[in-house]
Amino acid sequence: MERVLIIGASSGIGEALAREFSLRGYVVGMASRRIELLNRIKQELPNTSYVKHLDLLRPDEARLALRELISEMGGADIIVINSGVGHENAELVWELERPSIDVNVLGFTAMAVEASNYFIKKGRGHLVGISSVAGLRPFRLAPAYGASKAFIIFYLKGLRHKFKKQGVDVVVTDIRPGFVDTPLTEGNTKMFWVSTSQKAAEQIFNAIKARKEVAYITKRWRLIAFIIGLVPDFIYNRL
Numbered sequence: 001m002e003r004v005l006i007i008g009a010s011s012g013i014g015e016a017l018a019r020e021f022s023l024r025g026y027v028v029g030m031a032s033r034r035i036e037l038l039n040r041i042k043q044e045l046p047n048t049s050y051v052k053h054l055d056l057l058r059p060d061e062a063r064l065a066l067r068e069l070i071s072e073m074g075g076a077d078i079i080v081i082n083s084g085v086g087h088e089n090a091e092l093v094w095e096l097e098r099p100s101i102d103v104n105v106l107g108f109t110a111m112a113v114e115a116s117n118y119f120i121k122k123g124r125g126h127l128v129g130i131s132s133v134a135g136l137r138p139f140r141l142a143p144a145y146g147a148s149k150a151f152i153i154f155y156l157k158g159l160r161h162k163f164k165k166q167g168v169d170v171v172v173t174d175i176r177p178g179f180v181d182t183p184l185t186e187g188n189t190k191m192f193w194v195s196t197s198q199k200a201a202e203q204i205f206n207a208i209k210a211r212k213e214v215a216y217i218t219k220r221w222r223l224i225a226f227i228i229g230l231v232p233d234f235i236y237n238r239l
């Protein structure tokens with residue numbers, strides 16, 4: 001049985017992905033802070049699963065927790081770093097900017113380093129990061145969130161380059177969602193092409209199975225990514 005470990009599986013996309021993998025017969029490991037939610041999801045999953053308390057605001061402890069969970073699961077074939085936070089921050093309040101950096105940059109990197117070194121030692125593996133279409137172009141209302149997602153996109157590219165040059169069989173998949181209806185986007189009234197977390201999870205599962213390097217969720221967000229890449233800065237800055 002293949003084993004997938006999902007960091008940030010207590011709600012939204014991560015929870016839906018845990019359910020999708022379990023339904024498809026995988027052993028699933030789930031980690032994040034809200035252990036009571038993880039335990040509830042565990043009880044509902046049709047296949048073997050494991051849970052672990054893990055807080056990315058404490059990156060060194062989180063690295064240890066990740067190692068422990070891998071060991072309790074008897075190893076992991078796929079590790080998904082899904083945890084993320086973000087806020088619209090029109091007033092540029094430091095307390096709202098900071099969590100995006102702490103969780104999406106520092107916490108993400110702690111997990112990516114730990115997972116990568118585990119896979120390198122093992123000789124193979126599949127690392128999946130959840131970035132965002134928001135990482136493709138700066139956004140005035142959420143500068144730290146966009147920048148943190150750009151960091152994830154770049155970091156995953158760096159790892160992929162490293163593994164290819166090293167000749168290690170570690171696949172790197174960058175998942176770039178558009179809008180998904182989850183607690184993170186609750187109250188956002190300006191969304192379009194909004195996907196359910198269930199649909200997002202199905203498409204993410206398929207992208208992982210296909211060992212894709214990059215996948216837009218849902219697929220049509222590739223079009224938006226293409227268009228925003230074409231708009232010159234002098235026009236974009238007026239939008």
Ligand SMILES: NC(=O)c1ccc[n+]([C@@H]2O[C@H](COP(=O)([O-])OP(=O)(O)OC[C@H]3O[C@@H](n4cnc5c(N)ncnc54)[C@H](OP(=O)(O)O)[C@@H]3O)[C@@H](O)[C@H]2O)c1
Pocket residue numbers: 007008009010011012013014031032033034035054055056057082083084085086103130131132133134176177178179180181182183184185
């Ligand atoms: N929803 C969208 O439209 C959208 C679009 C693009 C990208 N994304 C990305 O998709 C990912 C999942 O987001 P979502 O929309 O599903 O939101 P969500 O339901 O709020 O899920 C966020 C997950 O991150 C975990 N997390 C937050 N802080 C953490 C911490 N300090 N330590 C460990 N885990 C932490 C949460 O677990 P605990 O609270 O239990 O720790 C939760 O499982 C995020 O990376 C987000 O940026 C979402």
